[in-house]
Amino acid sequence: xxxxxxxxxTPRDWGWQPPALTPEYRTTVxxxxxxxxxxxxxxxxxxxxxxFGHGDVAAGDNDLLHNHAAPGQSAIGERIILxxxxxxxxGRPVPGTLIEVWQANAGGRxxxxxxxxxxxxxxxxxxxxxxxxxxxxxxxFHTVKPGAYPWPNSANSWRPAHIHLSIFGTAFAQRLITxxxxxxxxxxxxxxIVRALPDPAARDRLVARLDLEATVPFxxxxxxxxxxxxxxxxxxxxxRPEGM
Amino acid sequence: MAERSDxxxxxxxxxxxxxxxxxxxxxxxxxxxALADLGREIAGDAQGARITVSGRVIDGKxAPVADALIEVWQADAAGRxGAEGFRGWGRVIPDFETGEWRFDTIRPGSTGPGIAPHxxxxxxxxxxxxxxxxxxxxxxEGAANDADPVLALVPDGRRGTLIAAPDxxxxxxxxxxxxxxxxxxxxxx
Numbered sequence: 001x002x003x004x005x006x007x008x009x010t011p012r013d014w015g016w017q018p019p020a021l022t023p024e025y026r027t028t029v030x031x032x033x034x035x036x037x038x039x040x041x042x043x044x045x046x047x048x049x050x051x052f053g054h055g056d057v058a059a060g061d062n063d064l065l066h067n068h069a070a071p072g073q074s075a076i077g078e079r080i081i082l083x084x085x086x087x088x089x090x091g092r093p094v095p096g097t098l099i100e101v102w103q104a105n106a107g108g109r110x111x112x113x114x115x116x117x118x119x120x121x122x123x124x125x126x127x128x129x130x131x132x133x134x135x136x137x138x139x140x141f142h143t144v145k146p147g148a149y150p151w152p153n154s155a156n157s158w159r160p161a162h163i164h165l166s167i168f169g170t171a172f173a174q175r176l177i178t179x180x181x182x183x184x185x186x187x188x189x190x191x192x193i194v195r196a197l198p199d200p201a202a203r204d205r206l207v208a209r210l211d212l213e214a215t216v217p218f219x220x221x222x223x224x225x226x227x228x229x230x231x232x233x234x235x236x237x238x239x240r241p242e243g244m
Numbered sequence: 245m246a247e248r249s250d251x252x253x254x255x256x257x258x259x260x261x262x263x264x265x266x267x268x269x270x271x272x273x274x275x276x277x278a279l280a281d282l283g284r285e286i287a288g289d290a291q292g293a294r295i296t297v298s299g300r301v302i303d304g305k306x307a308p309v310a311d312a313l314i315e316v317w318q319a320d321a322a323g324r325x326g327a328e329g330f331r332g333w334g335r336v337i338p339d340f341e342t343g344e345w346r347f348d349t350i351r352p353g354s355t356g357p358g359i360a361p362h363x364x365x366x367x368x369x370x371x372x373x374x375x376x377x378x379x380x381x382x383x384x385e386g387a388a389n390d391a392d393p394v395l396a397l398v399p400d401g402r403r404g405t406l407i408a409a410p411d412x413x414x415x416x417x418x419x420x421x422x423x424x425x426x427x428x429x430x431x432x433x
Contacts, residue, residue, distance in 0.1 A: 010251075012432060017257055018373035025259075027371030030304040031422050037432035038397060044355050045364045046377070046433040048325035049317065050333035056282055068278040089251045100282075102267025112263045113274040114311075114340070126278035128267045164260065164267055172317050173433050177368055177375060179258040193259060196373045202256040228252045 008042035008233040009173045010089055015198065022196040026153055042233075046173040052098040052132060061130045064103075064143035068111075068126030075125035077106025077144030081214060081222040082163060082180070085137040089231030093137030099227075100130045100166040101141055108149030108159075117149055142220065145182065153192055160187035160194070169229040180208045180225045257374035264313050264368060269337050283315070286334030292321030292350030296415045297380065297408060300343045301367060304423030308343025312369035314420075316347065318362075323353035351382070360385055360392035367420060377433040380418050383409045402429050 020032035040046065060067055065074045082101075086094040104110045104127060107119035111126050125144065133139045146161045162179045169175065181188050188194055188207065197203045214222035265273035271281045301309040314336040320327050332352075338345040352361045363380040381389050389395055395403055405428045408416035420428045 010254075013253065014432075016253055020373060022373060025371070025373070028373060029371075030307070031309065031369065031371035032304075032373075033376070033427055033430050034304075034423055035402075035427055035429070037430050040377075040394060040397075040431045040433045043359075043394065044325055045317070045319075045362070045379070050331055051326060052282075061279055068275070087252070089254060091252060100267045102263065104263075110263045110266060111273065111275055112266050115263060126266070126270070126275045128270050128273075128275065128279050130267075130279060130282075164258075164264070166260075166268060167255075172364060172366065172377075175315070175366055175375060176255060176257060177260045177264075178255055179261075193261075196258070197256050202253075205253070205256055206258065228255045230254050231251065 007047055007171065009047070009171065009230040010233050011039075012230065016202050018196040019198070022192070025192040025196050028196070047171050049168060049170060049172040049174070051096075052168065053096075054132070056098065057130050057132050062139075062141045064101075064125065064127065064129045064141060067129060069124035073124045075105065075144050076122050077125075079142070079220040080145045081140060081142055081216065081220050082208060082225060083138070083140035083211070083214060083222065084208075084224050084226040086133050086139065086167060086169075086227045086229065087137055088229050092231070093133075093135070094169055094229055095133055095135045095137055097133050097170065098130060098168045099133065099139050100128070101143075101163050102128045103143065103146040103163040104149055106144045106147050108147030110149075119147070119149070148187055157192065158187055158190070160185045160191050165225075165227070167227055167229065174229040176227075176229060178227075179206060181206055182223060183207055183209050259370060259373050260313065260368040260375075262311050262370040264311070265337065268313055269335060272337050281335075283333060283335035286316050286318065286332065286347060286349040287320075287330065290320055290330045290350055294348065294414060295351050296346055296348050297363075297418055298344065298346035298411065298415070299418040299420060300338065300345070301369070301420045301422065302343075306424070308338070309369050309422065310338050310340050310343040312367055313337050314345065315366040316349065317364040317366070318349065319352040319355050321350055321353050323355040325355070354388065358391050358393060360388035360395065362392075365420070372422075376422075377431045378420065378428055379406050379431070380416075381407045382416060383407050398429050402427075405429050
């Protein structure tokens, strides 16, 4: 079935989410709409969304160390577990939702036909994975910590180590793509993409924390990254002004 | 109308970046043998009139955005979302050189009294900090479009940006302008 069609969601907080135009991140200059978003009343088109199941995700799809590796091989790099929970704004778990991730390898090189960075590809690493959250909203990936990489923004721009995450939730209104960074990375405060977020607290929310308890001794360091999707509207929408 | 202070804040969005295909369309990225692509078929073999939609995403300088990724969400021919056996969701990526994309699906039914048939589209790309929601309405549904409550919210001069032009039999053309004179209407959904 197509999600919970009668549920309205809390409006997005546009002082917290990144604005479209953030000139320090140069590509936004020609790709940011100039008009404000038009506020939609809740309709079934956004209050429903696709449902994914075990036909879409195989066991092992969340193991990036091995899902592109030759038999007996694994990816090179710092072995990590990235895990956390997906909840809504009231802290309710979001079970059975699809999370997809993609990332560079340990040297900062992406397995993509348009990435020409001189760092080498790892023959045993593709950098993509997917998983469904469990009944408690929990998810986990096993991968390598990605490397920083340079990008043509300013004369000397480097992305911090990051993993891209795509999350569906139960409705298209909750659809979200984000990036998680790693605790203590000194590149984070210099990154124009991170700085697209106006609120320092929002930037901090994207930093995955070292999670010693979940670390597997003599195997993998663990990082925790929890995800919050829009929650049910606290009040009826109809009395709110349209537009923004 | 203050939010309760104990509510959590939504995870902040970040751009999908230039390599979004690795995660969401791995075959297009050039990756074989890790994960199968999801969302290549929107309607599968569901009943309904087959249609094709083509277009480009265009930036504020008039250049095609060849690294965009579009997701489509739609009702079935009877106007139902997520009906048994009908996913109604898919992913579309442009040609990496020309920026042209196209997808095949079925014409959606009206999802309620007075609601014109439409597709919901969500666009992400490098340089887009948070995914953009828009809608595609059909240019040959004039009377239904005139009555549609969402189109009625759109200022007259911009409504046409949401209406796909018929482009041959069972085909439509829908260019998405991120910025500029013909800027598409995007929604806070």
